Amino acid sequence: MPSALAERVVDGPEGYTGVAAGPEWAAEIRRLARERDAVILAHNYQLPEIQDIADHTGDSLGLSRIAAETDAATIVFCGVHFMAETAKILSPDKTVLIPDARAGCSLADSITAGQLREWKAEHPGATVVSYVNTTAEVKAETDVCCTSSNAVEVVAAQPADRPILFCPDQFLGAHVRRETGREDILVWAGECHVHAGISGAELARRAEAHPEADLYIHPECGCANSAIYLAGEGTIDPGRVHMLSTGAMLEAARRAQREDPAPVLVATETGMLHQLRQVAPDIDFAPVNDRASCSYMKTITPAALLRCLAGGVDEVTVAPEVAERARASVRAMIAIGEPGGGE
Structure with a gap:
């Protein structure tokens, strides 16, 4: 049974508050996880x-693949909604919870299943390649999914006589088009805000001020094309x-920690810095943009996680017929090769 600590959780304009992280909170989270036979997954x-x-x-x-392999009956996915959906797609017989169902994603919202169906109708015979950062319904309309680390490999493996519809991220799509040299890739104009x-201007200023720094740039970034140009x-x-x-950022950081712990400027969501600093404590990591924080990701507060585990609330479900079709597009990607470092 939940303790009095969970009763202090308050739902307000800033989400679930009223309980801060600390020893008492951590102990209660662990107790409730054991009681619910839950595994807690957290995005970077x-x-x-x-x-x-x-x-x-x-x-x-x-994390979704870990969820599929775990023996735990319940998966608590600390991330945004499409991520919890993917876990449910790959683990249909498990209970999947998200600590706050309001944790959405501007990139996943960039395209709906209806919009994708209309786009497909305009280009009959095209192969649809969708980033895993999409809803279950969009994955169900997709031929093969991809991650940012294997998008080039996935697209290169598609038949040369069929055009590619790539969605929803325009910056990743531009990266794939540049790397593959394919001119028949149509890219949806979506983005992560x-x-x-x-x-690019911000990246140029930061790089000029720190000429000794390496640059770790996520392909979703608006500065990605600028970095290639500046180089x-x-x-x-x-x-x-x-x-x-x-x-791949984490892999590069571990390697640099051993070989060349030079400073690193990081172009992605600022939460990534925590993991980077843990795996490479001797490297000075700094964000290209210190305001690049996702409010949706930060919706998952200590109070939200406590509320979720205490009440078993905000369960994520996917209609079986949608999950079956979405699962096929994810498996099509895995059949091509190792999914790599994910998004």
Whole structure:
């Protein structure tokens, strides 16, 4: 049974508050997780205290695969809604909870299943490649999913005589088009508002002020194309520009910790800095844009997690027929190769 601590949770304009992270909170979270036979998963963009209490921290697809492999009856997904949906798609027989159902995603909201169906109708015979950062309904209308780390590989594996409809992220789509050299890739004009807000001008200023720093740039960022241009012009040392998924950022940080702990400027959501600093404590990590914080991700507060576990609330469901079709598009991706570092 939940303790009096859970009764202090308040739902207000800033989400669930009233309980802060601390020893009492951590002990209660652990007790409730055991009682509910739950595994706690936290995305890399979550608040540090949520990442620290989680059983596993990582990217959305990697966490969903962990969820599918765990023996736990309940999955508590500390992330945004489409991520919890993906966990449910891959673990249909398990209970999936999200600490706050209001944790949405501007990128996933960039395209609906209806819009995708209309787009497909305009281009009959095209192959639909969708980023995993999409809703279950969009995945169900998709031929093959991709992550930011394997998007180039997935697109390169598609038949050359069929055009590609790539959605929903326009910056990742531009990256794929550039890397594959395919001119028949049509890209949906969607974006993550946080990553889109990390501008090329901002990147140039920061790189100029820190010429010794490596650049870890997520392909969703608005500054991605600018980084390639600046490297080509010689404004930025091309050897220091790294286009990386969140998982690949962690791999690069571990390698740099061993070989060359130079400073790093990071272009992605600021929550990523917590994990980077943990795996490479000798490296000075700094954000390209320190305002790049996702309010949806930060909806998952310590109070929200406590409320979720105490009451078993905000369960995520996916209609079986939608889940079956969505699961096929994810499996199509896995059949091509290792999903890599996820989004």
